[in-house]
Amino acid sequence: MSDATIAMIAGSVLVMIQLVVVRVMDWYFPRGRMSKRVAEQSVEQPVEHTPEQEDPNPGS
Amino acid sequence: MTQTELPWLFRGRRIRPYALAVSFSTLVISWTLLVSRDGPGAALDRTVPGFFVGGFGMFAVVALWIGFWWRSDKWMQVGLILTSGVWCARGAFILLDSPGLNEAVGLSFCWVLASVGAFMLEHFTGASATRRRSRE
Numbered sequence A: 001m002s003d004a005t006i007a008m009i010a011g012s013v014l015v016m017i018q019l020v021v022v023r024v025m026d027w028y029f030p031r032g033r034m035s036k037r038v039a040e041q042s043v044e045q046p047v048e049h050t051p052e053q054e055d056p057n058p059g060s
Numbered sequence B: 001m002t003q004t005e006l007p008w009l010f011r012g013r014r015i016r017p018y019a020l021a022v023s024f025s026t027l028v029i030s031w032t033l034l035v036s037r038d039g040p041g042a043a044l045d046r047t048v049p050g051f052f053v054g055g056f057g058m059f060a061v062v063a064l065w066i067g068f069w070w071r072s073d074k075w076m077q078v079g080l081i082l083t084s085g086v087w088c089a090r091g092a093f094i095l096l097d098s099p100g101l102n103e104a105v106g107l108s109f110c111w112v113l114a115s116v117g118a119f120m121l122e123h124f125t126g127a128s129a130t131r132r133r134s135r136e
Helices: A003-028 A031-043 B017-036 B048-069 B073-097 B103-125 B127-135
Strands: none
Touching (some): A003 B073, A003 B103, B017 B048, B017 B073, B017 B103, B073 B103
């Protein structure tokens, strides 16, 4: 196999690797889910704990 | 999310600066491979793989210009991914033919990195990705 053929194969392999990476990332991180997760992180607020209030009239 | 286009229009079309630059640089090496046949590295001159690489380079240039003129993100991505392969092949040609790093190999590697990054950016954060997210 000549050097030129090897180099041409290297270029083809790089293209195929990119296609595989894109497919895998699209499957593992669907854009809808990714965007929702990003949106959730941007609007996340701390949960406030309020003490429970006792019923002032337990018998009524 | 970032976009890959400038906020200006040329004849009603968005400008993508990297795609424009890589289309011209790929045109140059395709010309040297197919027409002048005197590019760096003897392995490129008048060889069948050299013609293949030059041919794919020309196809990538046409794809990028089609993507720009017809506002097609798909053709733009095709052009960008092909330019990464063309520059990788060219860099590998020169590296194998004349062992050791030189300017041509280094520049080819830089163009490979830029093309891979631009393709990924275009696919995941480009205008088509933004439209898909807005529909979901």
